[in-house]
Amino acid sequence: MSGIAFAIPGDIELPTGGYAYDRRLLAEWHAMGVPAEHIALPGSFPFPTEGDLHLTGRALLQRPYDDTLLIDGLAYGAFPEGIAAGLAGRVVALVHHPLGLETGLAPETARALLAREAAALRYARAVVTPSPAMKRLLAADFGVPAERITVASPGVDAAPRASGSSAGEPLHLLAVGAVVPRKGYDVLVTALAGLSDRDWRLTIVGATDRAIDTVAALVAQIEAAGLSARIRLAGAIGDAALAEAYASADLFVMPSLFEGYGMVLTEALARGLPIVCTTGGAAAETAPDDAALKVAPGDAAALAKAMASLIDAPARRRAMADAAWAAAEVLPRWRDTAAIVAGVCLPGWGQKGG
Template identity: 40%
Template structure:
């Protein structure tokens, strides 16, 4: 049976769009055909005509059809989703709880949270991309006993095998990379504040991702923005990096963490949401990076200073990253997990 996968129309590259595309491709390759339909709109706050468009897509499916809907679309649209919960075998894939988006007005966050709860409690299967997200959704929305053991199934992203990054080719480790959209949730302001305190040390930082570059007072000549990059250009960013830095205020998983580790690149990141899960440990127990409290630019600065000034630390983290690299799950593993979550 073919699975219909309803996703938001991609306006710019993002981890969520990458996940949707790769999981559909991997499931199809393994014998579970997936037909993807992209719906345009102001998700997760759609206009009336956009709700009607989503409802029309679901109306077109026969009773008992298996349908997976990206949470960015489904969770803001109970009017379109809930009427089909008893008729279709519906599942909702939650990348990020809607109210967790940074910068929302309190009343907007409350409204989105209520709409998400209505959708997730209407009898659909719920799938999250990390154990942390599954636990949070189950506890926050009262989903225990619905779906998996916690009420939410977990299908973590896969990662592609990749060659070891060449980095700077030296021992100093001063080539930093931040791969993230330029939005408040990704914490570039915190990163730049931390880096401003390290002007006396040798480093340069490449920021790869869509969006308008934010201010970076005092370090303008040492931070470079690439804009949106995919494919070979994105691979080039990772290949030239000594260290991945991620200062996110919220992160359900953090696919860029495993993408860096797949190349043996250590990570310094805010220990928020599913990031510790993505970073993980090597089989010998070593952690291939440093985690700092979210929202703490001073702690991030201290971790980066430690990386830049301690050769022994750099050597240990590189070795741990290379060990962890051998143990990362691929997209076929994620596809099998999703097939199980959907009851295929």
């Protein structure tokens, strides 16, 4: 019987949105009885060595021919055209966001990645992406026919509503995401430096080992702004600690420069948190307007103004929190997401009683 061979590069347990998406697909498929197997690819992607490309090609070509090769875009987008062509018709590409749009790349590296990903996508039988915004981008800028692209938005788990900070404590701001250039934490610190007269504290939850120079620069920026006692870099933390961080938060902030979806936004909605975020990538559409204030990415002044307007207005925060809690009721669940992707990979699977 044919199944899904889900090829994912690197450590699937890494605390990123993309890997979380991949893990949940595999877990849901196991529970649903969908025939699927995790194929571990080398961790050097998106800049694979020749040796790793050889290992990758061999691992994929060893799969039964009637398996669907679902390949995470962190790897597939970096495939040389020759490898992609050799797998033509067998691949469903999962594109979280284009590799060449990662912040901080040298211009020539970004151009090369964009060209390579566009070439590889021409050979994919189908493409799965997390948001309508990403579908439009892939169709317009990468030449993927819209009818070959399926949106499978990340699911969200039901969660208790956040209770916020205790009486007499500073307002608790929360940001979640790895400390890498694309997340825009330097913009957030610049914005908060102008709000030092307000009573707040910020917790940034996310891996600090993926961009060491960015982390060092951020720590120096925080110290120079005199905010070391008010901004905490918590690093990557476990699920229980993350749940506690959400529970004690009063306002969720996402300053990202670009997001293919922005899973942390729906996680914040699931806790009934008001949001301040950017309009980078799909983020503008992920959070509903009545639950989020949205500003242009990279605009520290606008970000500061939006945060101040909620820090200073408890009633407005409560109204937006209520809107967030209501919006969470209609968010997709992970079982829905997994069923959509399974249907793309194994056409007719749902009609066969799977």
